[in-house]
């Protein structure tokens with residue numbers, strides 16, 4: 001379902017003289033329904049790779065095929081539709097909307113998919129319960145603990161029932177018990193046929209996946 | 225060096241009807257030079273406790289003695305001096321200044337302590353090297369990976385050579401190798417006689433400390 005061909009990513013900041021080659025020619029194929037982990041040292045390019053897979057960023061060179069379509073040939077509307085309907089993304093730094101409550105944060109993506117109000121509320125509350133935050137649904141992000149914010153970020157990625165889930169360090173701020181609850185939900189998603197790709201530093205998380213792709217310095221070091 | 229007596233913390237958000245009792249009467253003593261870990265489930269009150277210890281927040285009731293002084297009786301200048309000189313704080317969400325480079329982020333606390341420019345630069349660069357970020361010193365936070373941002377947050381907490389280091393989940397975004405590098409520096413700080421208190425979900429981190437304080441639901445569940 002996902003295919004990268006010799007993808008290079010170079011970050012440049014014109015004024016600051018910053019130039020970093022974060023991905024150095026990555027070639028990778030992930031089939032529909034796979035359960036893969038991306039591991040590697042801090043700074044090795046994991047988030048960069050996930051952002052490209054999630055259509056949040058574009059390669060500097062090389063090609064990205066999603067569902068056999070060259071993503072660079074899609075227009076903004078098509079990309080936006082893919083991001084909204086097919087992909088769920090859990091950000092390493094959560095990216096919650098600070099002015100909205102937990103409930104509003106979860107209803108927003110459903111609103112953009114044109115779901116009616118009662119359905120939005122029901123779906124949002126169901127996911128809030130799944131991640132154990134029912135009694136916090138009226139809090140704003142800064143009124144939550146770090147691990148609670150992380151769980152909201154996870155719930156939000158699931159709210160549109162995505163075919164592909166991309167999760168960047170989903171358990172970094174969670175105690176082991178809560179982390180296992182979340183991972184069981186990811187297992188379940190994959191058992192339903194969805195493609196799940198997790199970036200994690202935690203080897204116990206990576207071991208639950210059926211394939212481990214290891215990055216070092218922007219390249220694939222091992223894959224299996 | 226640190227003593228809490230029946231400390232209660234209640235968060236209230238007037239308009240939103242949010243009221244959460246995060247700490248329910250905590251009584252705790254930590255001696256100078258101790259190496260303690262605070263563990264517990266997500267939402268159990270660890271960051272709240274650390275914020276009070278770090279003079280970043282005040283108890284709703286109960287007393288906090290730091291170096292035998294009742295913190296609630298100190299004025300803003302005295303508090304500011306304690307935070308600037310005696311305490312180093314690593315935030316769970318890093319709290320880096322987004323418009324400043326890594327180098328500037330580290331020089332800023334030194335500037336407020338009145339250190340001259342050449343000394344600031346030397347100290348900042350020394351710490352940047354200690355956390356392995358020499359070739360990223362001119363980047364801004366959004367131009368860094370998650371684990372790199374975390375390492376800057378750690379370096380910044382150490383830059384004023386604090387007597388007490390409080391670290392909230394310092395390795396949550398780090399691969400195990402980089403995490404161990406950081407923990408070895410915390411071991412070293414403690415060996416020099418400083419008080420080190422780490423909040424962590426990672427039992428391997430907690431085990432390096434000589435004392436583990438476990439929180440559940442805003443209370444001390446075990447301590448030893």
Ligand SMILES: Nc1ncnc2c1ncn2[C@@H]1O[C@H](COP(=O)(O)OP(=O)(O)OP(=O)(O)O)[C@@H](O)[C@H]1O
Pocket residue numbers: 136139142143144145146147148173174175235236237242244245246264265266267268269270271272273316
């Ligand atoms: N500003 C706030 N307003 C209301 N409630 C809050 C606020 N900050 C934290 N809380 C609540 O207080 C409780 C304790 O939060 P705290 O951040 O101390 O937890 P924690 O143990 O650090 O959790 P984690 O391991 O997830 O970081 C949580 O249930 C949280 O929802």
Ligand SMILES: Nc1ncnc2c1ncn2[C@@H]1O[C@H](COP(=O)(O)OP(=O)(O)OP(=O)(O)O)[C@@H](O)[C@H]1O
Pocket residue numbers: 011012013018019020021022040041042043044045046047048049092360363366367368369370371372397398399
């Ligand atoms: N906007 C940017 N501008 C310049 N360099 C960047 C930018 N974003 C990331 N980088 C650099 O690209 C490299 C890869 O970053 P990336 O975030 O993909 O790493 P990562 O593997 O996710 O690391 P971590 O495990 O610490 O989260 C890092 O060395 C980082 O400094």
Ligand SMILES: [Mg+2]
Pocket residue numbers: 046047048092168369370371
């Ligand atoms: Mg990352």
Ligand SMILES: [Mg+2]
Pocket residue numbers: 145146147270271272316392
């Ligand atoms: Mg916390």
